[in-house]
Amino acid sequence: MPLLEVKNLTVEFQTASGPFRAVDGVSLKVDEGEVLAIVGESGSGKSVSMLAAMGLLPWTAKVTADVLTFNGRDMQAMSDSDRRKIIGKDIAMIFQEPIASLNPCFTVGFQIEEVLRVHTDLGRKARRDRAIELFQSVGIPTPEERLGHFPHQMSGGQCQRVMIATALACNPKLLIADEPTTALDVTIQKQILDLLMKLQAEYGMGLIIITHDMGVVAETADRVIVQYKGRQIESADVLSLFENPKSVYTKALLSALPENAVGGRLPTITEKLTDAEIFAGALR
Amino acid sequence: MTPVLEARNLKRDYHIPGGLFKPAKTVHAVKGVSFNVEEGKTLAIVGESGCGKSTVARMVTMIDPITEGEMLIDGRKVDIASEPLTSEMRSKVQIVFQNPYGSLNPRKKIGDILTEPLVINTKIPAGERRDRAMAILKKVGLEEKHYGRYPHMFSGGQRQRVAIARALMLNPRLLVLDEPVSALDLSVQAQVLNLLADLQDEFHLTYVFISHDLSVVRHIADDVMVMYFGEAVEYGSRDQVFEDPQHAYTKTLFAATPRVDVDAIRARIERRKRAA
Numbered sequence: 001m002p003l004l005e006v007k008n009l010t011v012e013f014q015t016a017s018g019p020f021r022a023v024d025g026v027s028l029k030v031d032e033g034e035v036l037a038i039v040g041e042s043g044s045g046k047s048v049s050m051l052a053a054m055g056l057l058p059w060t061a062k063v064t065a066d067v068l069t070f071n072g073r074d075m076q077a078m079s080d081s082d083r084r085k086i087i088g089k090d091i092a093m094i095f096q097e098p099i100a101s102l103n104p105c106f107t108v109g110f111q112i113e114e115v116l117r118v119h120t121d122l123g124r125k126a127r128r129d130r131a132i133e134l135f136q137s138v139g140i141p142t143p144e145e146r147l148g149h150f151p152h153q154m155s156g157g158q159c160q161r162v163m164i165a166t167a168l169a170c171n172p173k174l175l176i177a178d179e180p181t182t183a184l185d186v187t188i189q190k191q192i193l194d195l196l197m198k199l200q201a202e203y204g205m206g207l208i209i210i211t212h213d214m215g216v217v218a219e220t221a222d223r224v225i226v227q228y229k230g231r232q233i234e235s236a237d238v239l240s241l242f243e244n245p246k247s248v249y250t251k252a253l254l255s256a257l258p259e260n261a262v263g264g265r266l267p268t269i270t271e272k273l274t275d276a277e278i279f280a281g282a283l284r
Numbered sequence: 285m286t287p288v289l290e291a292r293n294l295k296r297d298y299h300i301p302g303g304l305f306k307p308a309k310t311v312h313a314v315k316g317v318s319f320n321v322e323e324g325k326t327l328a329i330v331g332e333s334g335c336g337k338s339t340v341a342r343m344v345t346m347i348d349p350i351t352e353g354e355m356l357i358d359g360r361k362v363d364i365a366s367e368p369l370t371s372e373m374r375s376k377v378q379i380v381f382q383n384p385y386g387s388l389n390p391r392k393k394i395g396d397i398l399t400e401p402l403v404i405n406t407k408i409p410a411g412e413r414r415d416r417a418m419a420i421l422k423k424v425g426l427e428e429k430h431y432g433r434y435p436h437m438f439s440g441g442q443r444q445r446v447a448i449a450r451a452l453m454l455n456p457r458l459l460v461l462d463e464p465v466s467a468l469d470l471s472v473q474a475q476v477l478n479l480l481a482d483l484q485d486e487f488h489l490t491y492v493f494i495s496h497d498l499s500v501v502r503h504i505a506d507d508v509m510v511m512y513f514g515e516a517v518e519y520g521s522r523d524q525v526f527e528d529p530q531h532a533y534t535k536t537l538f539a540a541t542p543r544v545d546v547d548a549i550r551a552r553i554e555r556r557k558r559a560a
Contacts, residue, residue, distance in 0.1 A: 041469040041470065041471065041472075042440070042469055156333075185332040185333055185496055186332075186496055186497075186498070186537060186540045186541055186542075187332055187536060187537060187540045188332070189540065189542075190539075190540035190541075190542075193542075201556075201559060212469055212470060213470075213542070214470065214544050215499075215541070215542025215543070215544055216542060217544075218542055218543060218544040218545075218548065218549050218552075219542045219543070219552065222553075238549055238553070239546065239549055239550060239553065242544065242545075242546050242549055243546050252471065253470060253471065254544075256470050256471045256473070256474040257470065257499065257544060258474075258477070258497075258499040258500050258502065258503035258504075259499045259502075259503075259544060259545075260544075265478050265481065266474035266477055266478055266503070267474070268471060268474045268475045268478060
């Protein structure tokens with residue numbers, strides 16, 4: 001049984017000029033201990049589809065899906081309070097901007113202990129011990145002292161570590177990382193990715209990494225889904241995607257990498273590709 | 285031939301005034317860097333956040349005065365701390381910022397954004413200003429119809445084109461590009477990099493290209509300078525730096541850069557299988 005199963009997920013937003021379809025017929029499966037990367041440019045619906053699966057979109061969004069199950073339980077039929085028991089505990093999420101996703105008014109210690117207070121029945125002392133242990137596992141030096149710090153006192157990389165520690169607080173079965181390293185330097189990016197992969201192997205979690213960076217995909221993923229304008233273009237394991245991309249869009253995307261440039265100019269095939277050509281091979 | 289930009293032992297300190305309980309502090313943001321950029325060449329400055337690369341950009345663009353050292357632009361010594369900046373010098377160096385969503389005034393039309401540098405620095409009449417803006421718009425791959433539109437009506441890549449167009453309005457010799465493509469998608473990034481290469485060929489522009497993305501640097505740069513905590517730890521031609529990095533930090537930087545070739549992926553999957 002897959003950990004998360006989504007079939008034919010569609011998300012529509014009501015706008016002044018009629019409904020806008022941000023996600024169109026997306027299907028995916030994640031097993032325990034598997035790393036799935038969802039790649040796409042901005043506006044490809046990669047974040048929205050995950051937010052929809054977690055039920056975090058505002059009421060203006062219309063979410064429909066044939067199947068939307070987590071661990072065998074139907075997420076659509078579930079009441080809001082039941083869903084809140086799963087989200088943050090069994091499914092955790094890390095967002096792109098580490099500094100913006102922490103509350104500036106509270107210490108990081110308060111914020112990580114809050115998750116434990118809501119989702120577990122640990123006492124005050126036990127929560128603090130667990131927070132220290134989590135900070136140690138994500139490599140934050142002097143955790144006892146750091147617990148009393150506010151987000152603005154920490155660097156971006158340290159804040160992202162706090163976010164990861166918070167997400168891992170209740171030993172989630174599935175971790176969704178939405179552009180976890182986009183705001184960080186390459187050296188810090190490497191540290192965070194290594195940390196994520198190490199923890200993923202340790203806890204045996206399912207991991208979904210949402211990114212637009214082919215480098216991150218190459219360094220982390222087992223399987224890859226390529227999205228464009230809300231639709232899935234290609235789904236393959238990581239090696240065959242890089243070795244032998246099937247769709248024209250993936251080929252164009254890979255050839256636009258500066259590493260693959262031949263001569264002085266970068267091929268910009270995506271400029272010339274029409275939507276019809278890109279969608280010709282789309283998965284449905 | 286005199287280089288377009290010559291910097292000798294540039295230093296920049298920021299003084300942070302103390303408060304009631306806090307002593308005053310001096311931050312040495314840049315601790316003496318030297319470099320030359322010849323006409324039509326690209327110098328890339330690489331480093332992590334806080335290493336002083338943007339401070340160098342601010343000094344070169346004559347936004348921040350130099351604390352110590354010398355800077356020569358087109359063989360002429362520049363020191364904005366002691367003498368006021370002339371509009372002639374101002375038009376020699378222009379800058380393109382990282383985030384095109386923040387660097388364009390949302391309340392102004394594209395036409396006004398483009399003509400503003402001319403209004404401030406020259407006495408060119410309105411009709412000609414408009415003609416020049418139209419010409420530049422086409423040069424950067426936009427159309428005349430975009431002249432009357434507002435920034436929010438454009439995508440990120442198009443906005444960055446507008447920002448580049450604005451920088452070119454004064455016919456600069458030197459363009460400082462502060463992470464111009466790091467906020468853009470991959471395919472859009474390729475388009476903007478190509479545009480920059482084309483403009484460099486056409487106008488013999490000299491670039492100071494600031495970035496933390498080594499794959500982009502390798503693609504665009506002639507010379508590379510690696511900065512670490514305000515110091516230049518490595519400086520040389522692109523091939524020299526990439527083939528044979530000397531400093532430990534440069535090596536760390538290269539090791540941290542994700543590799544997208546098939547062999548690297550295969551090796552990683554092997555490692556993962558063995559660990560499991």
